[in-house]
Amino acid sequence: MTHEIDDPKWTTYALDELPGSERAELDTELRAFPDVRRFIEETREAAALIREAFALEPVTMLSARQRQAIEERARSAWPRPLRKRWGLLAIAAAAFIALAVPFWKHRSPKLQPTTVREGSPPKDRGPMSSAERTGAPAVRDTARLPKTPHKRVPIDREPSPLPDPRSLDFELPLYARSSSEPLRALLPPPVQPFEAPKSTGVLSGRLIDQTGSVIPGAAISIQHQATGATRKIVSDENGRFEVPDLPPGELRLDIALAGFKSIHRLVAIKAGEFREVDAVLEIGNVTETVTVTGEAPPIQTAVAETRARVKGPAFVGGSIRREKEIGERLGRRVGNDRKPQFRTEAYDQIVDNPFVRLTQVPRATFSIDVDTASYANVRRFLNEGRLPPNDSARIEEMVNYFRYHYPEPTGRDPIAIQIDSAQAPWSPEHRLVRIALRAKDIHLTRRPPSNLVFLIDVSGSMQPANKLPLLKSALRLLTEKLTENDRVSIVVYAGASGLVLPPTSGSDRDTVLHALAELEAGGTTNGASGIQLAYQVAQANFVTGGINRVILATDGDFNVGMTSQGELIRLIQEKAKTGVFLSVLGFGMGNYKDSTLEKLADKGNGNYAYIDTLNEARKVLVEQMSGTLITVAKDVKLQIEFNPVEASAYRLIGYENRVLNHEDFNDDLKDAGDIGAGHSVTAFFEIIPPGLPIPAANVDPLKYQTPARPNRTSGSRELLTAKLRYKEPDGQRSRLLEVSLRDSGASFAEADPDFRFAAAVAAFGMILRNSPYKGSASFESILEIAHASTGEDDGGYRKEFIQLVEKARALAAGGK
């Protein structure tokens, strides 16, 4: 019997919510597992504390007048025989009304209040409740109170005598029951006789791309031209949007999503109008703009589906500000320091690598990192109008997000290494050394056969548009690229895991697409058993000499406890040795557990990308497909030895969690990062020339030995020597590459554009991290460098970077 301590069933048990039979079953299980018993006890304690905490809250009650109104009503107005109450109404009106109320039969047995639904279908609801999404209980519909006309008992603010109770009735007359079918045919179709004329209009529509795929997550902004007031929403998982309650007049509609051309359009809306505006977004640079002409005809309609809505302010928008307040109250500043913060997003704390004296440690050893997730995540924060938490900015991942034009390897080694140096832009007296790696490219057509197992998180937390729906669109893109050489399987996990697509040829696209389309979020997450199943499938279909990879797509809200996370990592490490590698695609926000996912990808000889938009998905899964799927070298390690004649101290920028022990460099049993086809990797060292002060290197001189004297006779004038070790993807023994650098003394302006741009990205990372080593770096200087080094900028990524820096600058200025 297995037991998972972090299973909702134990919480359910602890709270006495289990039905008797299940409870008895668990009782037996419990006897065997003391850790679960402890968990249950702790859960009960936590529940008691939360109860107590809630009880401590100040209680808000109704006002005296409101209470009085209710009590009055309770005594006098009740119970009134319904029929009698309405018996006085005119018969002719009755027949008319009767037809307007075709819904009165919709009654659910127990729970229905005696309201009859309003004459109009629910086109005007509040934010979509989950009941609507799941199609669950009809209670919401039937119990819903009508909105207009709606007279309310006045509350304290405007005391007035209580109105006639009858004016409070929102019900429709119940003698609608007397409607007779024959009459209906004789009368003209009724036009919502009970709905007050609307003073506002509704704008709705759907966004698709050129292939006809729907576009979720696009930002839609609607500005009322007369007042300048603006509302913003995001298209839902079906690419739809709907904005109710728009005041009549001219509206400016802006639709934007990174990677697509923005759309601007003017739309006039009349009171009571329901207007549909559909749009096709074209792929393009972020900065390009297209103005669309030609409009869909306005549709006057009383019937509309419920669609994506702006979410309410209280539960959603408030939390950020409140988080800040609470942080402050607890003596912590949120956003700009490195202290732990309250968030549901987990980032491991990073302490910037310090300057190291060559007399103490003359060399640096670290593993490469091809991940790019941090940049996408930082972008997400900035696009949401927040400065990212310090620890979410990992400099090496930000720098490596961009493509650089490093020379490809020409010999038999799959990696080329190039080193150069220039002035450090943020500390002009320091030198900046760039170590640039480039892996050989393997053209997609020459890609070896593949065995891909998608492991997809379909738990309830994956429901939002930027998670499962985006994931499905992303995998659709990838599926388009597959051929008969590829086999695809899909394993899902939530409460239970299962194989929803057995290994299927990539040429059988329809089957794959169908399986993708069927995926739905719901249930709880149990990452561990899903991973086991995925690896089983991958191993059963192992392609020798091909690509064997599990691609895990999740928001990282793994339902694994502390102990099982260790087990999970062991499992992944073990499987990586058998040749099945792991890629991790992170989705969504809120529950996004960055550090766990990075660790998993790390241990599984894999890579890790954060997918925030469809465009990002295209970059990771299509443009860089070979890099994501084909590993050309594994366990790539770098060791740099510095010459103390030429330098007194060095600092590795970024790669904080990739630093290795020096002895690990030659140890082929030690894991390190992998590099995929066509990938480039950049690492920067900041070097302090001899004779200059060394910041923050506050170490006492050695008492019992004098530092070794530099070997002047070597007299090479070399600044450093870089050694690189790598293994072939299926190899066990490493190969060594070695390159030396003589500092040319180049100024920063003389460096090539890739060098300058990457340095700007590193400086941006240092500012976001509020690094003590950022020197004179500022948003302005970064913008200046970046503007002058965008180069060819395929895909517009560098221009997007400039926009992000500008956003960060505005946010930082606003926060002060």
Place this chain on the structure above:
Amino acid sequence: MFSKNEPKTSWLIAALERYEAPLVRYATAILGNPDHARDAVQDTFLQLCREEPARIDGYLAQWLFTVCRNRSLDIQKKSRWEAEWTSRAPEPGRLAMPPAVVLENQELLNQILQLVELLPENQREVLLLKFRCDLTYNEISRITGLSVTNVGFLIHTGLKTVRNKLDRTMQQERHSMRRVR
């Protein structure tokens, strides 16, 4: 004068006594504004006045929270509109904690409340319904439209998060105290 209605009237007054505060708290969580929340609750009870007690006997809590939730969502929509077109509405926020001789325990409980406040909206809602309003998983499921399993999962996750964070802060505090000494 009320003799005929007496049992129903007292049933209603009892419902008011029992559920007024939890309902206002729940509506405040949705609406963020205590005045709007009160309006929603008033509407809910006025609606209840028109009900046949027999129809909702045994489902009273569920009925009240469902109606209150729906009413709150309606109001939310309306007030959001007003707020958005008339620049920013002031953040209502949570009611201030009673200033006090802060007992250690009270501090802990305040911290818990703050942690709960930081949970995702769906977790926050179910925790509130479970631990403030004392509803069962089944009732919460019917009120929110979530499946019972999902309710269980959300409560589990919410509790876990609060516990973990609480552990962490307490550890940090202990740690920093040690450093001060």
